[in-house]
Amino acid sequence: MAEKERQRLDKVLAHMGYGTRKEIKKLVKERRIKVNGQIAKDPGLHVWPSHDRIEVDEEIVTYREYIYLMLNKPQGVLSATEDFHAKTVVELLDPAYTAFQPFPVGRLDKDTEGLLLLTNDGKLAHQLLSPRKHVPKTYYAVIRGTVTEADTAAFREGVVLDDGYRTMPGELKILRSGPESEIELTIYEGKFHQVKRMFEAVGKKVIYLKRLSMGPLTLDETLEPGEYRELTDEEVASLREQTGT
Structure with missing residues (x-):
């Protein structure tokens, strides 16, 4: 094992949500931390996080x-991870998770609901967001205006946005067509x-938007808005397979 994989005990425990460095120093002083069965006497003790047996209050x-x-x-x-004026997705998380300093992978607009992945795995996040990977994202939307097969054909070709950019082809599925239409769109x-601007390009307006999936990851419909859960090992593996990481 490479020497660089050793870390300070207080850093490891802070990363795992056991408190600040100062609080962990206090735990050491109170003889509440053991490493490999021995009471830790120094918060700066270097340990192998994945191999040494570390206990806090016998846990x-x-x-x-x-x-x-x-x-x-x-x-x-x-x-976002922080904002001075509005609540962020990170503020929805338990401190046991915020200790890992997770960040959202990509952005959903403030008024958009649905699937958002949060992680501290920067390499995987970068690959999921890389334009070269073309990771599919599927949305459900309610549209003001009658969505037609002509719109489906236009999206299939790619539409020109307000700044002159032509989008990649998208897959538009009409669920209900009328003065207010319901659709699913994969980009x-x-x-x-992007989704809002694509519909503006064909003279229509998105009035409700929800992301359903990102790559192989599909929103768990048992999660109410604001709720979250850890990904399963299988879901993490599928994301790695999608991105080649």
Whole structure:
């Protein structure tokens, strides 16, 4: 094992949500932490996080470097880690998760609901967002205006947005057509406000938007808006397979 994989005990425990460095120093002073059966006397002790047996108050610490969370993002919350004026998706998480410093993978508009992945795995996040990977994202939307097969054909060809950019082909499925239409749309890129701007390009307006899936990851419909859960090992593996990471 490479020497660089050793880490300070207080850093490891802070990463795992056991408190700040100062709080962990206090735990050490109170003789409440053991490493390999021995009471730790130094918060700066270097340990192998994945191999050493670390206990806090007799509870074994199961170390992990990354977390992966599926959030059903509610309306009115920003896809950001911090903001001085509005609530962010990270603020919806339990402190046990925020200790890992997760961030949202991509953005959903403040008024958009649905699937949002949060992780601290920067490599996987970068690959999921890479334009070269063309990771599909599927949305459900309510549209003001009658969506027609002509719109389906236009989206299949790619539409020109207000800034002159022509989108990649998208797959538009009409669920209900009328003065207010319901659709599902799959796109393979993530331009700013893309779904809304695509419908504006054909003279219609999105009045409700929800992301249903991202790559192989599908929103768990048992999650109410604002609720989240950890991804299963199978879901993480499918994301890695999608991106080749």
